[in-house]
Structures are given as C-alpha cells and as structure tokens.
Amino acid sequence: MTKISDVAEKTGYSITTISRAINDHPYVSDKTKKKIFDAMKELDYYPNNVAQQLRGKGTKLIGVIISFVTNPFFTYLVDAIEKAAYQVGYQIVILQTLEEPEREKRFIEMLKKRQLDGLIMTSLDDDSPEVLKLIEAGKIVVCNRYLGEQNIPLIHVDEKKATYEATYYLLSKGHRKIGYVTGNRGSMLAVDPRFKGYVQALKEFGIEPNSDCVFPRRLTISDGKSTLTDVLALGEERPDALLVISDEVASGILSQCHLLNIEVPETLAIIGFDDQPIAEALYPGLTTVKQPIKEMGEYVAALIIANIEHRKQPEMPELNTKLIIRGTA
Amino acid sequence: MTKISDVAEKTGYSITTISRAINDHPYVSDKTKKKIFDAMKELDYYPNNVAQQLRGKGTKLIGVIISFVTNPFFTYLVDAIEKAAYQVGYQIVILQTLEEPEREKRFIEMLKKRQLDGLIMTSLDDDSPEVLKLIEAGKIVVCNRYLGEQNIPLIHVDEKKATYEATYYLLSKGHRKIGYVTGNRGSMLAVDPRFKGYVQALKEFGIEPNSDCVFPRRLTISDGKSTLTDVLALGEERPDALLVISDEVASGILSQCHLLNIEVPETLAIIGFDDQPIAEALYPGLTTVKQPIKEMGEYVAALIIANIEHRKQPEMPELNTKLIIRGTA
DNA sequence: CTGAAAGCGCTTACAG
DNA sequence: CTGAAAGCGCTTACAG
Missing domain, CATH: 3.40.50.2300 (Response regulator)
Structure with a gap:
C-alpha cells in the first residue's frame, strides 16, 4: 500500500507539505498542490484513515x-x-x-x-x-x-397518544369489544405506554379492559394467523375489533380472515401499527398508525x-x- | 479516556507487560494477569482499537x-x-x-x-x-x-433457470399469454438472465415473446397497481398470467385485482420473486420464486x-x- | 519472565 | 511558504 512518504519521495516535497496539501491547508501554493495531487493519483494513494483517526479525527x-x-x-x-x-x-x-x-x-x-x-x-x-x-x-x-x-x-413519539387515538376511533365507530395484540410480554403491559393509551380510551367510554382480549407475544405473520384462532375461541365474548401493534401481525390476521370468510371490517375491524408498505398492498388496505420514522x-x-x-x-x-x-x- | 500507560502506572508494570496481558501472551504469569485485569476493570480501560489497527490488526x-x-x-x-x-x-x-x-x-x-x-x-x-x-x-x-x-x-444464483422454471410452470398449467414484469430498464433486457429464462421456456412451447406483454421499470407496490391497468388496456391481447420479478410489485397487482374483482388465479395468474414475508401474508398466498438468500x-x-x-x-x-x-x- | 525502544502512518506545533 | 521532529496509543523484535 502506498503511503504518504511515497508521495513525498515522488514529488520531492516533505511529508509535512503533502499532508498540508491533503488537508487543504492555506500555506500550500496551488501549483504545489496540483503537483502533489497528480502524484497521488498516479500512485493511487489514499491517506490511511486509521492513522488519521489516531491523530484525533474520529472513525466517522x-x-x-x-x-x-x-x-x-x-x-x-x-x-x-x-x-x-x-x-x-x-x-x-x-x-x-x-x-x-x-x-x-x-x-x-x-x-x-x-x-x-x-x-x-x-x-x-x-x-x-x-x-x-x-x-x-x-x-x-x-x-x-x-x-x-x-x-x-x-x-x-407519544405512543400513549397514538394508541389512545386509534382506540378512540374504533370506539367512535361503535366497537365496544376491542382486543389488544402486542409483541411485548404480558408482564410488560404495566409499563407499556401503548397499552396505557388503549386502556385510557376504553375507560373514557366506561369500558373495563378485559384481559381475555389481550394477546401478548405476537410478533410474526404466522403469530397473526394463530391469533385469529384464539380470538374465535372466545365465542360470544370475542372482540369485534383489534388494535394490533404491528402491521405484520395484522396482515397475518387479515389473511386468516380471508381464509375463514370473516368479513373485514364488518365482522372484525383491524388497526395496525407502523404503516409499513405492506399496509398499502393488502386488501382491504390496512388502517394503521403511521409513525414519524x-x-x-x-x-x-x-x-x-x-x-x-x-x-x-x-x-x-x-x-x-x-x-x-x-x-x- | 484511559490509556495503556494509565494501567501501567496504576499497576507498576511496564506498558509492554500490560499489552502482553491484553493479548494473552504466554510470558505473563497468571497472578500478574489478574492484577492487570483488575486494574483495567477499575479504570474502565479498553484498548484503543484505532491504535491496534495501526499496528496491523484490521478494522474488522x-x-x-x-x-x-x-x-x-x-x-x-x-x-x-x-x-x-x-x-x-x-x-x-x-x-x-x-x-x-x-x-x-x-x-x-x-x-x-x-x-x-x-x-x-x-x-x-x-x-x-x-x-x-x-x-x-x-x-x-x-x-x-x-x-x-x-x-x-x-x-x-442461476437466475435464468429460476425464471425458466417459473414460466414453464405457468405454461404447464395451460397459460399461453404470459406477461413479464421487471424492475429493469427495457434496454437491459438483452443482458438480463431472468428475461432469457422466460424467453427460453416460451420458445420451447413454440411461443414468440410479445413485447407488448413486457412491463419494464416496475419497482414499487404502486407500480404494481398501475401495471394492472396497463395489462387490462391490452384488451383481447392481455396476458392471462404474469411473471413478476418482485414480490412487492406482485402484491400491488394482486391488491388491484381485488379492487377490480379480477379473479386470481382464474382470470389472472401471478408469480412473484424472492419469497418475502409479504408473500405469505397476502390472500391468496403469493406463488413465488424463493431465493437462497x-x-x-x-x-x-x-x-x-x-x-x-x-x-x-x-x-x-x-x-x-x-x-x-x-x-x- | 520483563522492559526500553522502534515503529505503524499520519498531523501539527514549532522553528526557520 | 516549508520542513524536522514530536506524538497519537498501541505491538513486538530485541536485549536482558
């Protein structure tokens, strides 16, 4: 690998001057600079960034x-x-x-x-x-x-506000049994601002959150598919709307709804989270919370x-x- | 930031010995090593990787x-x-x-x-x-x-073989008007192995590729949606199957099919490319070419x-x- | 087993 | 405007 001393040797200038040319120091004449740059090009020389770093420039x-x-x-x-x-x-x-x-x-x-x-x-x-x-x-x-x-x-972002608004929207559309599907562990719910927003909206409508309607640890598309099975297993008590903290999980649920001929949003409304590209590609398009990523x-x-x-x-x-x-x- | 000389000073050993302890050199006794490691911990010392790099270790x-x-x-x-x-x-x-x-x-x-x-x-x-x-x-x-x-x-991967097989599959299912949807520019088709595989399969069935059925520069979900419009504009000549070199574009096409009540695969069959997670989440599930990523x-x-x-x-x-x-x- | 010294490839304060 | 020399924080050949 060529180094700065090779450039110095080739041009006849000192290492100091080469370094100054590289770093665009004012005390180097344009003619000198040009000669140096030409030599650098010819030698295919690039300053060793590691050495530069040791002299105080970061790694970038x-x-x-x-x-x-x-x-x-x-x-x-x-x-x-x-x-x-x-x-x-x-x-x-x-x-x-x-x-x-x-x-x-x-x-x-x-x-x-x-x-x-x-x-x-x-x-x-x-x-x-x-x-x-x-x-x-x-x-x-x-x-x-x-x-x-x-x-x-x-x-x-204000996650509590985000889920509050989404839940409020579902409530205002007349839904009263609203499930919550999250990737977090159940033990995390107490400190999860997203869950808090959901609970707050429910309470404003006089609804006590039902722990049967909370589905933790759902992370993947196939988790979504199995979530629908869990939802249906609730029978009469099953939610008519789902707030799903992941577009991917929501897409799995939606796919399974198609398979089982469950009408969306008539029988089951779904809201996702993130507004990933998939949300736009699904049918029907996925209603979801867009984050300012x-x-x-x-x-x-x-x-x-x-x-x-x-x-x-x-x-x-x-x-x-x-x-x-x-x-x- | 603490450096190796700080550790040397604190322990009373030379810089050399510290370095040797760090690099697990055999000539350092275990007691010495322990003392040194304790001091390192206490000082929260980590070797400066930049200096190590300059001595020949790469950046990793x-x-x-x-x-x-x-x-x-x-x-x-x-x-x-x-x-x-x-x-x-x-x-x-x-x-x-x-x-x-x-x-x-x-x-x-x-x-x-x-x-x-x-x-x-x-x-x-x-x-x-x-x-x-x-x-x-x-x-x-x-x-x-x-x-x-x-x-x-x-x-x-052998891309030509991949599209050959996909096209062959469509042909064996009875499709004869098969469109090709790609992200590449049309001018690239001549050197595109994927296109070659598609063409080869067609020719084996005695079909001449029809340039009206080739849709270049389709990259996004919304490109997919507009592609269906372009396909339908072909009227009688329109393809009854599409080989789409992107699951995302394929998902856009499929979504638009739902919207316009075009039956998939009966009226229009679709094969994607990549087997992204989205393929599994769509309804119907997307038939696609899985790459050994x-x-x-x-x-x-x-x-x-x-x-x-x-x-x-x-x-x-x-x-x-x-x-x-x-x-x- | 241990340490003083050279050197990795640069930059920069200092002297001219 | 230019250069010799010190130094960044390490590793390692050399000497003991």
Whole structure:
C-alpha cells in the first residue's frame, strides 16, 4: 500500500507539505498542490484513515443497535439515519441484538474501544453505571423504546397518544369489544405506554379492559394467523375489533380472515401499527398508525453527530403519529 | 479516556507487560494477569482499537453495498451476512447507493482509505481498472447481480433457470399469454438472465415473446397497481398470467385485482420473486420464486473474510432457487 | 519472565 | 511558504 512518504519521495516535497496539501491547508501554493495531487493519483494513494483517526479525527462511524435488521420498522429508521449521516460524512454500522444481551454488550464495547464515534440504541438492556455514563456523555443516544425504570433521556413519539387515538376511533365507530395484540410480554403491559393509551380510551367510554382480549407475544405473520384462532375461541365474548401493534401481525390476521370468510371490517375491524408498505398492498388496505420514522431518524442522527462534534444539540421536532384510514377499520 | 500507560502506572508494570496481558501472551504469569485485569476493570480501560489497527490488526469492518436498505431482499441478505460475520468478530457497515454513482465511489474510497477491511457489492456501476484490481486482490466481492460486460467473478444464483422454471410452470398449467414484469430498464433486457429464462421456456412451447406483454421499470407496490391497468388496456391481447420479478410489485397487482374483482388465479395468474414475508401474508398466498438468500449471504461473508485473512477460499455451495406454490398460480 | 525502544502512518506545533 | 521532529496509543523484535 502506498503511503504518504511515497508521495513525498515522488514529488520531492516533505511529508509535512503533502499532508498540508491533503488537508487543504492555506500555506500550500496551488501549483504545489496540483503537483502533489497528480502524484497521488498516479500512485493511487489514499491517506490511511486509521492513522488519521489516531491523530484525533474520529472513525466517522455511528453504530445503530436494533433488534432485527429484517424488521421493516428498523429498516426505515436506519434509512433515515443513514441519509442524514451520509450528508455530513458519517456511515452506519448495523448492529442487531437478536435480543441477545451478549450482543448488546459487545456493541457497547465497540464504542469504548473507539471503533465507533457514537451509538444509537433503539433498545437498552444493560443499564449499568458505565452505560449511563456514556449516555450522559452523549456518546449513546436512546431512541424509540425503553421499558425500564431508569430516568434516562429517550427520543420517542407519544405512543400513549397514538394508541389512545386509534382506540378512540374504533370506539367512535361503535366497537365496544376491542382486543389488544402486542409483541411485548404480558408482564410488560404495566409499563407499556401503548397499552396505557388503549386502556385510557376504553375507560373514557366506561369500558373495563378485559384481559381475555389481550394477546401478548405476537410478533410474526404466522403469530397473526394463530391469533385469529384464539380470538374465535372466545365465542360470544370475542372482540369485534383489534388494535394490533404491528402491521405484520395484522396482515397475518387479515389473511386468516380471508381464509375463514370473516368479513373485514364488518365482522372484525383491524388497526395496525407502523404503516409499513405492506399496509398499502393488502386488501382491504390496512388502517394503521403511521409513525414519524423519517423525522425521528433524522433527528436522532443530527443529535448524536452534534454530540460527537461537541456542537449544540438541535431542537427536537414534534414527533406526531397519524392514523391512516384505509379499509380494515 | 484511559490509556495503556494509565494501567501501567496504576499497576507498576511496564506498558509492554500490560499489552502482553491484553493479548494473552504466554510470558505473563497468571497472578500478574489478574492484577492487570483488575486494574483495567477499575479504570474502565479498553484498548484503543484505532491504535491496534495501526499496528496491523484490521478494522474488522466489512462494507455491504446495496441499493436500498428498505428493500427486504437486501435486508435478508444483510441479516445472513451479519450473522456469519459476527461469529468471527466482524461487523457490517451498511452502504446504500440509492443508485447514485457518487455514493458508490465514496464507498470504494472507504476501502482504499482502510476504513473497511473488505467490501461486498450487490451491484457494480464503476468497473474502472482500480476497482477491478481490488476485485482481483479479493478486497471486493461482487454478489447477486451485475449486468455489465466485464468478465468478473460473481456470486449468484442461476437466475435464468429460476425464471425458466417459473414460466414453464405457468405454461404447464395451460397459460399461453404470459406477461413479464421487471424492475429493469427495457434496454437491459438483452443482458438480463431472468428475461432469457422466460424467453427460453416460451420458445420451447413454440411461443414468440410479445413485447407488448413486457412491463419494464416496475419497482414499487404502486407500480404494481398501475401495471394492472396497463395489462387490462391490452384488451383481447392481455396476458392471462404474469411473471413478476418482485414480490412487492406482485402484491400491488394482486391488491388491484381485488379492487377490480379480477379473479386470481382464474382470470389472472401471478408469480412473484424472492419469497418475502409479504408473500405469505397476502390472500391468496403469493406463488413465488424463493431465493437462497441465507446460503448466499453466508457464503459471501465467509469468502470475503477468507480473503481478508489470507486463508483459502471456502467452496461455493449450490445456490438453488425454488418455486413456492401458494394460491396465485 | 520483563522492559526500553522502534515503529505503524499520519498531523501539527514549532522553528526557520 | 516549508520542513524536522514530536506524538497519537498501541505491538513486538530485541536485549536482558
């Protein structure tokens, strides 16, 4: 690999001058610069970024910790982060936890070892003092969801409001038995803002939430299919509407409705969450809660980069969800 | 930030010994090691990876160039690559071109500047001599698709066979007017192996391909919806089956069929491509060509890492597609 | 088993 | 405007 001394040798200038030309230092004449650039081109020389990093420039790499790359929600978030970061010279390292704590640990180590300039975490398992310190130092930004106790800053949308509005919509359409389908464990419900929004709307209509109508741990399309079976097993008591915290699970339910000739939305209304592309492709189109993923991604990228470069933090935009009404409710 | 000299100072050992303890060198006694590790823990010390890199260890970073992160096909490929790479200590930098050549250029520069140990490219725009040199050197591995002229090694499935089989299936079901829906530009058809497989099957049944039934540049769900309109506009001549080189586009077509009460597969049969999760969620389930994405990702990861570490290349597995028959054909 | 010193490839304060 | 030299934080050949 060619290095800076090769360029110095070839041009007759000192290493110092080559470095100054590369870094566009004013004290190098244009003629000198041109000669140097020509030589660099000829030698196919590129500065070794690792050496530059050791001299204080960062890695220009931001890690983004997500649970699964194959989850479209994260994919759209990463897309927004990547575009914003690219503009200012940063790239994204994709870090999926697969919900394994050792993976999260290793990713945080990457930050400590300075492989990464900063870290965006969409989930947080390890809230040890060291991690908290990194959050305080601005090296880690937590975004989207965190169901823990600690009082840490979190960039997120108002999820409670989102489900409140969706549930309210169903209620206003006359539904009274509304089920709740979530990917979370049942034990998490107590601290889940989405569940709280659902409960609040029900209570405003004088309805006590029925735990038989809550379906936890539903994550995939085929979970959705089996959820319909569970719903039907409730007989007379079964819900006439479902708030489903995942478009994918909702799509599984809808598909099964077709198979069993259950009319949507007449017999069963369905609202999804996220407004993934699939929502538009289904028939009937899936009514769903659109998250401001793009805005959130852009903001969180701007925030971590401001932290890395010790600049003043940008102002948080309003992160509003929106109920997109299509055919299923 | 704590550095190795801080650990040396605290323990009273030399920097050399600390380094040796970190790198598990045999000439350090276990008692010494323990003392050193305790001090490291106490100081929350992590070796600066950048300095280590400069001493010859790579960045342990592999770039993966894809067109769009939001495309599920790439998402599944990245997932497979990530998992295989993680096992052996590498991480993935996600590099989306958005089909802009400057982006591709910048990503290749990252490799030249040694920000990346290797590069997996799922598309290749710039086949300049320098890039070819990097491919020959094993620093770049090209995977999936390349519609260029150059004779470069490419890891890929037998796409011609895949579309041949899908088309053959439609023909054997009695369809004779089979349309072809692709994301490529029409001008690319001549070098597109997928199109060749389609044409070959038709010819075996004595059918001349009809250019009216070829729909290029269809990339999105809403492209799919408008494609049905284009199909219907053909009147008597319209196809009774469609081979669609994208599950997403196929889902758009199917959704529009529901809207216009066109029976699938009776009036119009549809075959997609990729077997994305959406295929299973649609009604009827989408018959589609499943690609061996996992196998391809694992192999390409193993290959680039073998190159990086100057080890012998693993053997290429068979990369077979499979027609998944569901309800649309 | 241990340490002083050279060196990885750059940047930059200092001196000219 | 230019260059010799120090130094970023490590690893390792060399000497003991």
